[in-house]
Structure formats: C-alpha cells, structure tokens
Amino acid sequence: MKTHWIIFLVSFALISCQKSEYFGPVYHDSNDSINIYSSKIIIGCEGNFQYSNASISIIDPTNWTSIDNAYKAQNQVAIGDVLQSFYLKGDTLVAVVNNSHEIILININTFEKLTSYSNFSAPRYVEFINDSLICVSDLYANFLTIFDIKKDQIIKQVSTLGWTERLLIQDSMIVVANIDRNSLQFIDKHAFTLKKELLLQHEPMYLFKDQSNNLLVVGKDTNAGYFFTLINNKSEILNHQSLESTISYADLYQDNLYFCTNKSVYKFDYQNNMKIKLFDHKAITPYGFKISNGGQYLVLNDALDYISRGETQVYSFEGHLLHTFRVGYIPQAIIFAF
C-alpha cells in the first residue's frame, strides 16, 4: 500500500509537466513551398469572425490552377481575423484585416509581408491619396483616418459621425460612404476637413467612379429594395433607379454596372437605362463579384454556408461556368494582378 502511494506521488510529479504541443484549431495544411504566379487573380477570404482563419488564395489565369493560403505559406502565420478588402498599388498589395485592427502591406510578387500598421479600430477600406498617404474607413471609430505609411503615423482623424465603408478619390475630394447616415461625405484631400455631405435615399453600400468622373452608388433602401444613384462631380444627382429587391454584389466595368443577385447576373447600362439579365449563376451564396481586366470573364465568389470553405467561379459573359476553385472561408475581395 505504501509502495503504491510512493509510485503514485512520483508519477504525479513526473506527469505534471505539460508538453507545449499545439492544441488549437487545426486547418487543412498549407503548401510547404509555393511559386507565386506572375499573373494572378487574388481572392481575399474573410474567414470566420474571431477565428483568425482569413486567407488569400491566388489563381493563375493562364493555366487555371490555384494556390490556397498563399500568405500563410510564405510567412508561416495566418494573415489575421476578417480580411475585409484589398488595394493594389504598384507591387504592393494592401490588405485590410478588419478584426485584427491592422493593415498589412504585402509584396505582390513573393507574397511576403513587407510591414503592417496596427493603429486602427476596425478598418474597412483604404484609398491612396498619394504615394505615402492613405485614408482608412472604419466600422466603429466614427472617423476617417489619414495615415502616413512611410512614417507609420496617423496624420489626422476626420470625424464622420458613423460607420464608413467604401471610399474613392474624385478630383480634390475623398468621397466616403457613410452607412449609418445614408450619405456620401466629401473630405478635402489636402486639408483633411469635411467639406460637405450628400444625403441619399438608400445605403451607399457600393461606390464607383465612371470614366466621366461621375459617382455611382448602389445600396438598399429599407423595405424597398436596391437602388442606383448617379452623381456628377458637382454633387448633382443625375439618375436614380430601382434595380432589384436584393443584390449580393456589384461592379462597374466600362460604364456598365454589373451586379449579381442570389440567382442571376445582370448588366445595367445606366446611360440608356437598360437592364438585362446575362445568365443564371451556380453560386449558393454569392459574396464577391468582379469583371476581369479586359472584360474576358466574370469572377464570382461563393461563400456557401459561411462555415465551409468557399468557391471561386469563373464565368464567360454568356454564362458558361469555365472554372471552379475551392478557396478559403468566405471569399469576398477580388483583385486582378496582370
């Protein structure tokens, strides 16, 4: 009996040491080594909230092959939590990682991380003002941040009184969509002061600028479906149209607005007020949509059920499903780097 107790106490002492083995979530393996394609379609996968499983998939549009989790393969760490958007400037890919509160700069040719900036609350989209200054919209911060990426410091925070999303440059103004206020806010890109606000009849969910320097805004009017508004550079509303009851995503290409619903892809010639259905797609949960450079094909991201790896589908304009790729969780952002 006594021997049993001694053995027990000794064994307890021996086994009380805990090995440092990984015991967190286990995902499918990344590639051990990857060769980054020279031309690529980059798919930003948001990942699940608070799971830090955002990722970047890349597709070779020449051979139509794909690589998953390219960022993790090259940097040995995941990119973060909720990859919201991309911006490509030269050879630098700017990735906005919303719930990691940071912006990461990535070498587009090697996919190696260049640097990151963590001075943000819940960043959503970025726009370059010049080579060193970016403006960053935010979900919770109630201001637009002007940030110097060379000095790694905040230059100014412009109060926006609400949740800001997409933004772009129109002449000397930074135009930012304010979802809480259903408005576009115009900020002087030199003085960084709010100059004016244009109230809309719907949420400004998607924001584009056409070849005539007009702004196109697409968004939902509660209980009334989705609308389109065309605004010139004097902030005058030129056109306001009802589109569909629901829209999953929209893109502008050669002054035609393309959008997808849960079932179909449409083309809206807003100059002539002509909307036509192009084809029915095969996505279950369309979550990202973009026309390729040169207009050869359409790329549609399918988030499926949000808790499975998604798909990227490539269609011809006639509606033929040309290619399907399994990508990361909740694929959304699309960038063409060729």
Next chain:
Amino acid sequence: MRQISFIFLLLPLLLKAQSDSIKILPVFSIIDSLKNPLKNSFSVEFKQKDMIPKLNQNLSEMLQNQSGVAIKSYGPGQLATPTFRGGDANQTIVLWNGAKLNSPSLGSIDFSLIPTDLFQDISLISSSSSNLFGVGGIGGGVLLNSYPKTDDFECKLGLGVASFGQNQFQFKLNLPIKNLLEGKFALLFQTNETNAENNFSFLDIYNEPYSLQIQTHSRFKMRSSQIGLIYKFKKIDFTLINWSNYANRQIPQPINLHESKSQFQQDTNLRSQFIVNYNPSQYQSFRWMIFSDFSVNRYQDTIAEIDNPNRYNNFQSQLDWAIQFNKARGLSAMNQLNTNYTQAKSDNFNGQNEQLGFGTLHQLKLKSSKARYDIAAGMRTLIQDSLFKVLPFIHLSVRSKKLLIPEFYVNYSKSARFPALNELYWNPGGNILLRPEEALNAELGAKTRSWKKISFETSFYYSIAENRIRWIPNGSLFSPMNVAESKTFGSDSKLTWYILDQNKVRIKLSWLQSFVQSTGKINQQTNWKSLSYIPNIKSAMSLKADFKEFSGFVNYSFVSKRFITNDESAYMPQYHLLNFGSIYSKHGVTLMVNIDNVLNTHYQVIAWRPMAGRTFNFSMTFSL
C-alpha cells in the same frame, strides 16, 4: 496518452468520484410516476448527496466532469451550453420543477449560471422522453428540482477559496415546522455567491514561440438565492419558491486577437413558482403550477458603442391531472393543460414583442399485473404564433423475471422546437415566416438490474431532424431560415459498480459515455457532413472511496475531436481531464481539498478560448 495509461494502472487506488444513480425517483404522486422517464428511455439522475461537494459548482462543470454530455464553454465564468445527441444549445430544454427556463428570446440557457447546489436532484433526459416534459427538447433536457422538505432539518454554511482569485460562500437552511395549523410546514433559504478573477495562466499558441500568458478581463461574479415555503395538509400541499440570480462578467477577447477590455455582460433572473399538489385518493392526483420569470440580459461593448439590455417577462401555467383506472391492470392516464406568455423587449426588436402559446399533454399507460411490461402512448400539442404541432410518442419496456436478463425498452417520438423571439423579430434580419424545427426519434435500450452490485444500461438511438434554423446570408443581411437537416445516430451507456460496500468502507465506480455521429446539410446542394462542435465521443468516469470520516475521488473525462466547420475542413483536437479530491467530515465539519485538471492540460473547447490549467480548491462547510 501514455499519461492516461499510467493512471489506469493505478486504478485500484482509493479515490473518490461522482454522482450517478439509477435509483428510481421517489414517487410523490401518480403524476410523477407517469412522467418518470427512467423506465422507458435513457436518462441519468444526480442526487445532491451523491454529487461532489464542491462549493458552488455550476451545471456546465458538473456535466463536463460527470456525464456523457458535451459542453461548449468559452472559458471559466463565460458562456457554456450543452449539446445533447447532436442537438443545438437551443434544442435542450431546461425545466425547474416543471417550468421551462430556456430564454424565449434565444431558445437556450447559459449553463454556467445554474449552480447545482440549489437543487436536490438533477436529471438528464433524452429526446425520446422530452415530450413528457415540454416542447423543444430535440436533443434532450435537464430537469432541476428544488423544494423545501418537511422532514429534514438542514443548516449549512460553506466557505471556499480556489486558484485564480476565486472565493465562494454558501448558506442553506431548511427548517421544517410540524403541527402548524394541523399540517407540516417548511421554510427553505439557500444562497451562494461566487467571485472569481479567473486570472489563470494559459499557453498562448497563437504566437510563436509559445509563451505562458495570464488571462485578463475575465472577472465573474454571481449570486444565486432561493427562498421557499411549503405547507402540507392532509392530501394537499402548497409550495411557493422564489429563485433570484445575478451575474456580472467581463468578457475577454480570444487569444488570437488584440487584448480588449471593452465587453461586459450582466444577467438578472427573478423567478417565482407557486405549486399545488392535490391527491384526493391513491388513484388520482392533481398538480397546478404557475411560474413567472423576469429576465434582463445586458451586453455592453464600449468600443462598438453597444449597450443593449434584452428583457423578457415570461409567465407559465400548467395543470396536470392523473388517474389510475384499474390497479390490477395498471391502466392510468395523465393530462395537462398549459399556457405560456412572453413579453420581450430589446433594442433590436421593433418595439416590444409578445408570444402566447397553449398546449396539452395526453398519455395513457398500461402496466402489466406482474410488471413484466409497460407501454405508454400519448401526444403533446402546442399552438403558438399561429403555428400548431402535434407531437406523438410511444414507449414500451419489457422485463423478465430472471435477474440476469436485462430489461429492454423501445420508444419512438416526434419532437419540435418553435422559433425563438430573436429568430422571428430581430431587426435587421428576423424572419416571421419561420416554421418549427422537427425531429423524429427512435431509441432501443437495455438495462440490467443490479447483479453483484453492478448495473449497466445502454441505449441506441437514431434521429432525423429537418427545418433546422440557421442564420444565413439573405442579401446583405443574415436571416434565420429553415434550411438545414440532420441525421444523428449514437449510443449512451452508463455503468455503476459498487466495488466494495461494507460498513466502514465503500468504493464505487461510475462511468458514462456518449457516442454520437451527427451529420447535416445546409441545403439540397451541399453534401452530408459532420455537424460542428459535436464530439463523436464524450466519456466521464469516477472512482469514489469512503472510509470512516475520509473520502477520496478521482474524475476522468475525455472529449474527442470536434469539427468546427460544416465541411470537415477544420477541427479542434481531443482533450482529457483529470480531477482529484479528498474530503474529511466529522462532527458537522467538512473539509475538502480538490484539484481540477491535475495534469495541467492545456486545452480549448472553443477555438482560441483558453481554459484554466491546474486549479486548487479548498472549502470548509459547517453543518448543524
């Protein structure tokens, strides 16, 4: 694994364990016997006196350590919900003396806010028998019973401290007063309070190299009290009982995100019951219960500028009556009328929302004269929000007069869960067109009678569910939709073995295990895949030894890997936990020392949410 093998080699050690009894519930009335699920479906009962006397243990801890139920816990002092037989958290009904406690807004209830000390007995029931008790138990249910006792005096004061800044206080008084107004009277007052900093160390595996960190912003405080009165006079008794619960917690960020101290939650529940039992004869009984629940759940996020108090008032009324027609043939019937009214308010509702439901229960039971078989059939109905469901069930059990031949049972039922208020009215995204979730359940089981002090029971079940509600994208929003279906098959087993049972020495081994294979699909286009966060295997084993004033125990629990996506592309690894404890009790003073997670296992139940390592608990209890 090597560690566990070593431990099992040392099993003949005198150590303590847990609480599991297959004894029949004491029959208070025909109603209780007709609702007794033990005979015809798998269930587990825990009596308070058999539970580990750990001060202020909550229901999630108890089930994790002592049952085959898997618990999804976000950490010490954080949200914890169960998964029964592949069911979601809102597919487990929790009843207190027959009243449903599940939030009408969410459909679920936080098991970390239910202290087990307040209840004389706690039972786990499976989906097969949940219709006997209420609607919504597609996975199963938990029955909590607390009441003043007219025959037992009890006065107890408990104080405890534990690792990571935890302290506990407990007081209980059950005071019977006999011969008052020619009847029996008893007063119950019990309260417990837990304060915990939860500043445990954990291994940060998100950043390399791994390093030990201290959990922050995880403080938890809860106070739970019950006051009850019971008066028994001849064939009638009246019970009035009030249960108040206040909890205040800080919510830490997962370890994969930057530390933030912006999230908080307060929960307040004020529950009251009035119960009348009337037994005019040994062949009839009546029970009338009314219940009210005032609840506030307040979530705050100072960064996102969220301060949303979600409130509801819930009122329930049940009238049960049972009659035994013929004692010789054992034919009896039970009926119930019930109503349920809820008024709820939230910043995310369009104002205030209400819900009114009416339901019935009808059961016929036939027992053979020599108790060789019994068969029960019936149905539960509910009409609510213009939705109507009829939920039939049938149970059969057969037993041989030979001791070594097990008793067999088989049952079949249809169960349902009605949409919760948030699913109907949440703004934005709520869906008033939702239909109830439905499931068909079948079960086959066998249990032995005690032979050489060993009893064993196992059951096999199969369940198909459809119209499962999932929040899925609907344009730019998420909305709940009836989209998913699932299939679940599995088995539950339990073993109790009194290894030694003499005057001064007792050694008891208890083992419970669940095996679940649950697959689902979100829509017609997707394939059948394992449902997320449901382990295939959950087991718990306990060994308890009593020798004079001393007791010792050891608990071992194992949870197999769980997929965390709907396409089986990611999973959480398995883990196992070991707890030790020793108790000394004499002259009304009980000293207890126990160590949870003896092996200091680093593990996560939910991805990136650390759990506490080795935890020391010391408590002292004084009893009159």
